[in-house]
Amino acid sequence: MRPAVVIVVSEWPTDGAGGPQGYTYLLSQSLALPDAHVHFSLYMLVTASMELVPLEQPAYALKGHSRRGRWNIGLREAIRKKVWLRLIDSPRRDLRNACAVARQWRDARQVRQIEGLIRSLLSDHGRVILHGHYVGSSHQALEAAKGLDGVAVIHTEHSKGGMVRELVQTRGQKFESDFWVRSLGKQYKDILEYSRKLVFPSAGALELFEEAVGQLQPHVRRKVLILHSGVSAKVQTSSSPARSEKRSKLFAVAAHVPEKGVDRMLRAVAKCRDRGIELSLRIAGCESVCTQDLMRLREELELTQKVVFLGSITHEQVLEEILQATLFLACPTVVVFDLSLLEAMAAGKPILTSRLKGNVEALGADYPGYFTNDEQLASALTGILGDAAMLDLMGRLNRARFEEQFTLEAMGDRHLQLYSSILHDLAQTSQDQQMYSNA
Secondary structure, eight states, rough: OOEEEEEEEEEOOTTTTTTHHHHHHHHHHHHHHTTTTTTTTTEEEEETTTEEEHHHHHHHHHHHHHHHHHHHHHHHHHHHHHHHHHHHHOOOOHHHHHHHOOOOOOOHHHHHHHHHHHHHHHHHHHHHEEEOOOOHHHHHHHHTTTTTEEEEEEEEOOOSSSHHHHHHHHHHHGGGGSSSHHHHHHHHHHHHOOOOEEEESHHHHHHHHHHHHHOOOOOTTTTTTOOOEEEEETTTTOOGGGGSSSSEEEEEEESSGGGGGGHHHHHHHHHHHHHOOOOOEEEEOOOOOHHHHHHHHHHHHOTTEEEEESSEEEHHHHHHHHOOOOOEEESSSSSSSHHHHHHHHHHHOOEEOOOOOHHHHHOOOSSOOOEEEEHHHHHHHHHHTOHHHHHHHHHHHHHHHHHOOHHHHHHHHHHHHHHHHHHHHHHHHHHHHHHHHHH
């Protein structure tokens, strides 16, 4: 009987997205490689639509099912989601808490549905791994698997220090005592205690998590694994045509949120202009309440002709922008493990970024394209853009490191080792229980 591995997500994975949606898309593609999961059957469970989809051919299945999955959620679910987002940010705490209680009832119903799906999988496969990628869906998997033999739950933490920290930072300190936020804290406690493995996409992500929740207990620490992502090697490498032009072309992927450091980019571009460096900057990323402030800053710095906010663009457009750029620029103040950084590496592009742990894990400790403060950023831009040999060297280093560590094949291998180890443990436990019952 061949065991099963189920990737559990709250929403359908999306190519080119960040966080759980982008990571699980890449994970499914990495496991779609020939014979990647010959020893187990692969599924995806999407809790928003409660669909359990076999992914024997993930590259094909995801493209078809992701479209159908979005439609299957239907108008009623779309309206419910919109209402939820509005109520959970309501200035009235009683409305926010009432909405959170209603969601808890829905989650309890979904747990019963997931339990039924797990029991069906156990009858067909004998052993089942549930790999959750969002605290809510991972906790639902844990609740559904209670008391069931032959089931192991893995949780991958994609947030910057945990969802509680992110919610409080984005919504304000007054939300910390809300029922939903407190229930998230309880869910994290259960996940830390009862999941089989805790996976982080980088050591930097683990460090951020421990900064927010405190040092993990030794028995929890023993469960922790760092599994880096990978991206497609199909990204075409090319020397940027901008290098032969008078003006250097910079490209960045950064949503309009403070931690992405868009304001740092603008000030650095202004300083380079004042030093006589001709360059342009194009920034892809979704808008937010910060957008108007960033546009005002662009006007104040007289950069309207040099800096373009592209907004949200397609993944294909992002890849094309990377290929056309002289330099890929990333200026975050907080980072987990940036997938767009890996795509720039795959394209053989030079990268200038902040010296943060997640970035150093991607690029290497000896990589020459780091800055540590805003003044260094402008100086580094000035120096690197004036040195064609350095640009070429950085690009070659990035492509070589990508091929060594961050291909989809490498990502798949890392996860296959994890799944194989846990399935072996489940089989051993089953044998031990059988021997005990026969004794």
